[in-house]
Structure formats: C-alpha cells, structure tokens
Amino acid sequence: MSDTVIRIAETTAEILALYNPIIGTINLIVREVRDIYKNAESNKEICLIMYNRVDSAEHAMNTLMRNIEGSEDEEIFENFRKKEYYLAFERFKNLLTNIKEYTNKVSKFDRYKQIINATEVKNKYQKLTKEYDVCIKDLQFTMIMSSEAARVKEAKKVDKAIENTEEALKKLDNTDQKLDMIAKNIDFLIKERSLDTQVKKIDPSELYEPPYKDTNFRKNVFKKIYKGEHDEHEVACKPIDSQNLGTQLTILKKLKSKYILQFYGLSYADTSEVMVSEWAEKGTLKELYHKHDIPWTRKIQIIRDICRGIVFLRRVNIFHHDLRCENVFLSLI
Structure with missing residues (x-):
C-alpha cells in the first residue's frame, strides 16, 4: 500500500x-x-x-x-x-x-x-x-x-x-416600496418645476398661541399650536419668501421620516408668510452642546439618528449639501 x-x-x-x-x-x-x-x-x-x-x-x-x-x-x-x-x-x-x-x-x-x-x-x-x-x-x-x-x-x-x-x-x-414611490414623485416634481400650487396652505385660524410663552421664540422662529386634521402639534413658524422655493417646499412635504422634521405647509402669522414645520423642543445640536454636558451614550444615539436621516434622504435621491450642527434639531436630550 x-x-x-x-x-x-x-x-x-x-x-x-x-x-x-x-x-x-x-x-x-x-x-x-x-x-x-x-x-x-x-x-x-x-x-x-x-x-x-x-x-x-x-x-x-x-x-x-x-x-x-x-x-x-x-x-x-x-x-x-x-x-x-x-x-x-x-x-x-x-x-x-x-x-x-x-x-x-x-x-x-x-x-x-x-x-x-x-x-x-x-x-x-x-x-x-x-x-x-x-x-x-x-x-x-x-x-x-x-x-x-x-x-x-x-x-x-x-x-x-x-x-x-x-x-x-x-x-x-414595504419600506422600499414607499421610498421608491417617494423618489419617483420627487423626480417627477423636479422635472415639472411648476410646483407652487402643490404646497399645502394652512389657514391662519388653525394656528394659535401655546399656553406657555417662555420658550416660544428662537431667533426669527416662533412656536404655535397647529390644529391638524387629527390632533394638535407644536409647530415652528419661520418667515420666508416662498416665491422661489416652490420646488424645495413641495419636495419637503413629500418626506415622511421620523429622522426628518415634518413640514406641514405654508401659512401667515402677523402679516408674514411662514413655513410651518415640526417644533424641535431642544433646538439645534449646536445649542444643545452649549447648554448641556451630553453623555457619550446619547452622542452615539444622535450620530446614529443623523446617519439614518442621511440614509433616508439618499434613498430618495436627495443630498443635503449643508449638514452642520445648526441644521440638526432635537426634540429630546
């Protein structure tokens, strides 16, 4: 052998x-x-x-x-x-x-x-x-x-x-199907360009003052209570000139993610045209850093949520182009 x-x-x-x-x-x-x-x-x-x-x-x-x-x-x-x-x-x-x-x-x-x-x-x-x-x-x-x-x-x-x-x-x-639909809608809207009429108009009577006014202003942004279709929301009202923002605002209305501030529509407050969006109680990430000592565990969560927001935008073919601490808003510490 x-x-x-x-x-x-x-x-x-x-x-x-x-x-x-x-x-x-x-x-x-x-x-x-x-x-x-x-x-x-x-x-x-x-x-x-x-x-x-x-x-x-x-x-x-x-x-x-x-x-x-x-x-x-x-x-x-x-x-x-x-x-x-x-x-x-x-x-x-x-x-x-x-x-x-x-x-x-x-x-x-x-x-x-x-x-x-x-x-x-x-x-x-x-x-x-x-x-x-x-x-x-x-x-x-x-x-x-x-x-x-x-x-x-x-x-x-x-x-x-x-x-x-x-x-x-x-x-x-299921999520992919929804994101694909959003992406297709956004691509269509960008090509069409005539978008001003597609932004939701909120009646000023649906916006009223919150009961507490100590933290209702943030620079040129002020808080209101928006009586929506199903329930009430704390919203941020920011004066804008919407004439040249039709495309951006219409696209913003299409975005539905818990990692993106929700845009509700346009309205008028104190004779000024305002965009109405979700109110971030804790302000920007930059403001939070100045006011609080943020533990590392929370920092990691914030980074994770920022990344998830970026991934969501990328999935629907949107690039932020201005990502910085002043543009990251938080509702909780």
Whole structure:
C-alpha cells in the first residue's frame, strides 16, 4: 500500500515552501470572514457560526505548522509529504472561499434577497458544513470535530436566524416600496418645476398661541399650536419668501421620516408668510452642546439618528449639501 503513495516533498524547507502559499491564503480568508461577521446586517448568528468554524480550523492549522518548524519527529512530516494531503489542503482552501462567499451573501439584506428563498439558504449552509466536516477529517484536525449535539444546536440557531431575517425583509420590502414611490414623485416634481400650487396652505385660524410663552421664540422662529386634521402639534413658524422655493417646499412635504422634521405647509402669522414645520423642543445640536454636558451614550444615539436621516434622504435621491450642527434639531436630550 505504501508503494502507491505519491510523495511531493521531503525536507522541512520543501514542505514549508509548498504549503505556505495555501496557508497564507487561508489566513487571509479567515480574516475576511471575521470582518464580514463583524459588519453583518442580517443573519448574524449564521455568520458567527461560519466564522467560528473557519477560525477554529485556522488555529488547528497554524498549530500544526508551528509543530513542523524545528521538529525532528518523522511522524509529523509524513502526512505533509503525501500528495493526497496536499490536495486535501487545496480542497480546504476552496471550501473556505465558498464559506466566505456564502457568509458575505447572507450578511447583507440586499445580497440575501438575491438568494431565492430561506430553503436555499439552509440547504447551502448544510452543504458547506458537511464539506467542512469532511475536510477536517481528511486533514486530521480531530481537536475541532464537532459532536452531533453541537450540530443540532447550530442548526436550530440557523433556523432562527433565517426566520428573523425573513421577517425583517418583509418590513424592508414595504419600506422600499414607499421610498421608491417617494423618489419617483420627487423626480417627477423636479422635472415639472411648476410646483407652487402643490404646497399645502394652512389657514391662519388653525394656528394659535401655546399656553406657555417662555420658550416660544428662537431667533426669527416662533412656536404655535397647529390644529391638524387629527390632533394638535407644536409647530415652528419661520418667515420666508416662498416665491422661489416652490420646488424645495413641495419636495419637503413629500418626506415622511421620523429622522426628518415634518413640514406641514405654508401659512401667515402677523402679516408674514411662514413655513410651518415640526417644533424641535431642544433646538439645534449646536445649542444643545452649549447648554448641556451630553453623555457619550446619547452622542452615539444622535450620530446614529443623523446617519439614518442621511440614509433616508439618499434613498430618495436627495443630498443635503449643508449638514452642520445648526441644521440638526432635537426634540429630546
């Protein structure tokens, strides 16, 4: 039987020269899978399972290679001299490439939707994990071979992750449809240009003074109570000349997001034309910084909400062009 074994290397130097390129590629793939897991938007649990598997295999592989260097134990070298073992390493490298591609695809909502359905996601996961177990056995990485109980536990986590992602995608699909409609309306409005009549006109009688007047003014902006169709709102009234703002105001009326101040329409107050929009009780971000010591946890939330507002605008093909602390408004500290 030993006569049929094809030997491809003899000395330690030959072995290292032969295997190091493959090992370098495997180490790179593992780092890429780790980064994919860290930045995953969806199926975080599946990405973690895949990362744990490739990370464990990398650790076993690197430990094995360290044992070769400087060792005089012939048994350690024997497998590395065989062509079959080298080919098993090649298969392992190709498998990790497939795992990386799969993990990358399921980690992002837009890429996940390119996979036909949840069944395909699970089938691909099962195929990759079976191939992984075979490779681990062929390479004799026995210290990381998983038990049947561990595999069952992982499978349940995968099912739960797929279920959560499917639910999230349903919500995203509804949101995408709404955003696509907003974007189409805005594109149409920009092309048409004749927009002044499309801005809602609010009767001045629908605006009245709030009961407390101590914080009702902010530079040239003043607070009113707007009696809307369904309930009352605290609104900011800012004097403007709307003649040259038809396009911007009409577009602003189309934007519906909790991260964008809502624009209600145009009205008159004290003989001045005003734009009526949502009142931000705490003022601008710049004012807030001067008045309060903002904890880091709140700063992170503010940054997150600013980013969400920017993403919303970008999804409907709008660029802000003047993003600064004076233009970021807050209702809560």
